[in-house]
Amino acid sequence: MAGDLDIDLLRAFATVYQSGGFSPAAEILGRSQPAISLQIKRLEERVGSQLFERSSARGVSLTPTGLTLMDYARQIVALHDEAMARVALPSFNAFVRLGILEELSNYRLPTVLRSFSKVFPDANLQVQVKLSNSLMLEMLQGRLDIIVIAAEANTPNTIPLWSEQLVWVASSAVPTSVRQPLPLVSLPDPCFYRKAATQALTGAGQQWVDVCSSSTMAGIRASVIAGIGVTAMGKTEVTEGLHILGSDSGLPRLSDAEVVIYFRDKGFESVAKALAAHVRKSIA
Missing domain, CATH: 1.10.10.10 (Winged helix-like DNA-binding domain superfamily/Winged helix DNA-binding domain)
Incomplete structure (x- = not known):
């Protein structure tokens, strides 16, 4: 070399x-x-x-x-x-309002918060965990400074964090029939888990029916564990009581979701970059 x-x-x-x-x-x-x-x-x-x-x-x-x-x-x-x-931010001690997507609240949320505390130990942090549309609305109205969401590649004012592998999930205790139409449990629109699921099913010519909608991932997990239906979620978010449905289930492959940091304006770009760098290092 x-x-x-x-x-x-x-x-x-x-x-x-x-x-x-x-x-x-x-x-x-x-x-x-x-x-x-x-x-x-x-x-x-x-x-x-x-x-x-x-x-x-x-x-x-x-x-x-x-x-x-x-x-x-x-x-x-x-x-x-x-x-x-x-x-570039040697003594950053400002007040930062951070929003994180509900879909990421179980596994990834602690990583993001630990990273922020490590990079900005003197900053004052306020955290909100909400659905995508609520986070975007709050940012547009100036009530959030930085949000962690799923977005299309090359969206302005965003910094890539990671690619989230999505999987089909069912109860590990209660037999759940993968039938037509598929009993689907999901967060309400707009939700990148739901979007990936419905797009994959439509592309494969498979029908589905909404059997349960919840505004929290805790509600989604409880419904699936009870055997009400199946859902799509990030592989890292699969917890006890759930199991991943493989290709033998007959369900179509789900596209990955690109998770990014979205910052409100240029004043928070350096903060977002520092946070993104530490998050990427933490999950590498």
Whole structure:
């Protein structure tokens, strides 16, 4: 290996893999696809080994060397971004109103809050956990400064956090029939779990019927555990009493959800970047 690992090359490498291809990585990083390809080539020359398989059904697939380097690349990029953002805010002690999506309230919420406390120990934090439409409305009305939500790629004023793998879930104690129409338990619209579920079912030509709607994930879990129906949720949010339905259930594959930090205005961009960097490092 000759020389040091350049942070921009590592960022391009991680983004290509996480986004699933060179074209989406170019969009995320605001560069051309040839420029991204050149960065990957330079990184491969630097480490003296090929990092991506040149032909893969997935679109991009890592070689053994690439797999090893990816673990380090994610951590290095996240730590670099956290350090840069933290130095830019050496004594941040403002009042911050943070909103977090209800769908993420079980597993991811503690990670986000721990990260905020670690990066901004002197800040005054107010937290709200609500549904997506409520969070967006409160931000538009100036009652929230930063929110953690699911959003389309390249949405303005957003910073990527992670890709949430969605799965079909049923009761682990009560047999639940995967029948037509599918008995669906979900949060009300707009909900990215519900949207992913209904889009997948429609695309597969499968019918469903709403058997239960709750405004909280606690209500969703209780309904599913009771055997009322099935639901879609993040894999990390599956708790005791629930089990994941595999491909043998006949249910269509669910698309992943992209979770981002959305900041109200440029005044909170540095705060959002520092928080995002620490969250990404925490879940790497």
